[in-house]
Amino acid sequence: MSGPLKIWLDRDEALLRLRLARPKGNIIDGEMTKALSDAFGSVAAKADLRGVLLDHEGLHFSFGASVEEHLPGQCAAMLRALHGLIGQMLDCPVPLLVAANGQCLGGGFELAAAGGLIFTSPEARFGQPEIRLGVFAPAASALLPERVAQMHAEDLLASGHSISGAKAARIGLAVEASGDPEAAALAYFDTHLAPLSASSLRFSVKAARGAFAARVKARLEGLEKLYLDELMETADANEGLAAFLAKRSAIWKHR
Secondary structure, eight states: OOSSEEEEEETTTTEEEEEEOSTTTOOBOHHHHHHHHHHHHTGGGOTTOOEEEEEESSSOSBOOBOSGGGSTTTHHHHHHHHHHHHHHHHTOSSOEEEEEOSEEEHHHHHHHHHSSEEEEOTTOEEEOGGGGGTOOOHHHHHHHHHHSOHHHHHHHHHHOOEEEHHHHHHTTSOSEEOSOHHHHHHHHIIIIITTSOHHHHHHHHHHHHHHHHHHHHHHHHHHHHIIIIIGGGSHHHHHHHHHHHTTSOOOOOOO
16 A cells, blocks of 8 residues: 555455555656556456546645656656556556546646546646647647547647636536545446446447547557657757746747
């Protein structure tokens, strides 16, 4: 139970619980990514499992990925690890539920979007603020156009602004916006998933999710190359990250 992630079995071992455990920000750094990757790597071996629930300690789901790990020299390894985790989540053989409250930003939002069923609160905030640092979010750029209408995806990715949990539910990103996302996710599991055949459920998930997962993973390869080989060669991408870490306003050169 120590470390950045809490892991346990619930509901007579039919539900794997994963809880981000580094409040207040629950930053998705290398250690958190590895812990999540190891946990998702164990799911296939649990034959009786009928779901995974990813939630969080503290007021906020996640402030996002580590900005320091986005810097040149670290960002290639960071993206490979994060995108590997996203791929594991997309290939999760059982329903993947996410309960998110508070801020769900950047890499945290990408994890939530890689989940199947998002439960949130009306006042939660979902956003991809990377563009305000002079970069873009590769995983979100592949995931969001698959999850919501193109105009909503472009709005979030191009502006960097956040939307409420209530709006996330209205545009189809979240299943439900209620006062207690964890309780709502557990109620969904108890009502709809727990009574089912674990074996048949895996076939259903594969049938419903397989093409979506394949499209996102194929798109991620090109977006990672665009980020590393082109974006990170620009002055503004490096300036934006440096300015954020120095707690100053960026001075854009527009190149």
